[in-house]
Amino acid sequence: MALSETPVSRRLQSVKHIIIVLSGKGGVGKSSVSTQLALNLYRSSPTTRVGILDVDLTGPSIPRMLGLDGHGVHQSSDGWVPVYADGVDARLACMSVGFLLKKKGDSVVWRGPKKNGMIKQFLSDVRWGELDYLVIDTPPGTSDEHLSLLEHMAPVHSRLSSVIVTTPQAVALMDAMKCLSFTRAVNLPVLGLIENMSGYVCPCCGEISNVFSTGGGEEMARREGLKFLGSLPVDTELVSLLDASDGTEAASSAGSSSEPSNAAAEPAESFQLLQRYSKTSSANLFKNILERVAASLSQDTEVPTSARI
Ligand SMILES: Nc1ncnc2c1ncn2[C@@H]1O[C@H](COP(=O)(O)OP(=O)(O)OP(=O)(O)O)[C@@H](O)[C@H]1O
Numbered sequence: 001m002a003l004s005e006t007p008v009s010r011r012l013q014s015v016k017h018i019i020i021v022l023s024g025k026g027g028v029g030k031s032s033v034s035t036q037l038a039l040n041l042y043r044s045s046p047t048t049r050v051g052i053l054d055v056d057l058t059g060p061s062i063p064r065m066l067g068l069d070g071h072g073v074h075q076s077s078d079g080w081v082p083v084y085a086d087g088v089d090a091r092l093a094c095m096s097v098g099f100l101l102k103k104k105g106d107s108v109v110w111r112g113p114k115k116n117g118m119i120k121q122f123l124s125d126v127r128w129g130e131l132d133y134l135v136i137d138t139p140p141g142t143s144d145e146h147l148s149l150l151e152h153m154a155p156v157h158s159r160l161s162s163v164i165v166t167t168p169q170a171v172a173l174m175d176a177m178k179c180l181s182f183t184r185a186v187n188l189p190v191l192g193l194i195e196n197m198s199g200y201v202c203p204c205c206g207e208i209s210n211v212f213s214t215g216g217g218e219e220m221a222r223r224e225g226l227k228f229l230g231s232l233p234v235d236t237e238l239v240s241l242l243d244a245s246d247g248t249e250a251a252s253s254a255g256s257s258s259e260p261s262n263a264a265a266e267p268a269e270s271f272q273l274l275q276r277y278s279k280t281s282s283a284n285l286f287k288n289i290l291e292r293v294a295a296s297l298s299q300d301t302e303v304p305t306s307a308r309i
């Protein structure tokens with residue numbers, strides 16, 4: 001089907017699948033799931049090309065999680081060049097408002113229209129090139145940012161899908177239900193639900209213990225007719241990997257944000273992080289989730305052609 005031409009549809013014309021990661025509640029691990037989803041898709045074959053777009057404008061954490069803090073975005077005559085987490089391979093592209101802030105830790109205090117403008121610019125100005133997958137990390141809840149995102153991406157709606165992340169606790173599940181209602185209201189297909197922080201991985205032996213409640217996400221998925229994509233336990237190894245990446249090497253090789261890096265030519269901390277991540281138990285567990293995501297994407301589901309917004 002021919003797409004109605006807009007700057008966004010032109011920019012995203014070579015992107016096969018766009019996966020929006022949602023969570024009803026803050027802090028449930030949406031950004032870490034987005035990061036792991038992107039990393040696992042990237043690792044799924046030596047030719048798979050993945051982009052990750054961080055539209056959590058007030059709390060961008062993807063640069064830190066990918067070891068890319070300190071990098072700046074390069075403005076070319078053809079738009080913004082994303083930062084590549086995998087050096088010369090240039091198959092894992094990242095864009096975040098975090099790359100535009102002057103100092104690490106600076107925050108964005110913007111009203112709705114400015115946020116909307118930034119999201120539009122991310123969608124219409126970033127030179128993603130050909131991508132198999134674009135993973136979009138969103139703020140918690142269902143805010144103006146979500147509506148802006150869907151509104152601007154209406155011409156590519158047939159390629160959109162979403163993943164909902166929750167923790168097993170009742171309050172998170174209630175918020176996940178609100179998120180699900182939102183996807184239904186805007187005709188956004190849901191690939192499935194992930195229960196994060198479900199149990200605890202023992203750092204000594206790797207055994208998973210159910211310290212808190214578990215299984216609430218699976219139960220919700222069954223009740224709501226959603227696919228349950230899997231559970232991810234609390235993994236201290238993952239925290240030290242994602243939270244400790246302060247981008248020291250990346251920053252020194254990249255220069256300041258006013259002097260953007262040639263990131264694709266300089267494998268930095270992010271590259272080591274990719275290798276270290278592949279050895280964690282979370283990476284192993286994520287393989288099953290990835291298989292289910294791939295199965296959901298290939299299912300011949302009825303996809304709406306336009307968002308009702
Ligand atoms: N499975 C896990 N095991 C251990 N730590 C985790 C896990 N998932 C997430 N975390 C940690 O929990 C914290 C919050 O995670 P994250 O930033 O991904 O949540 P979020 O839902 O995106 O938060 P926000 O509401 O700020 O957008 C981070 O420090 C992250 O490293």
Ligand code: SF4
Nearest residue numbers: 202203204205206207
């Ligand atoms: S699961 Fe086993 S190895 Fe791990 S802390 Fe408990 S008793 Fe020790």
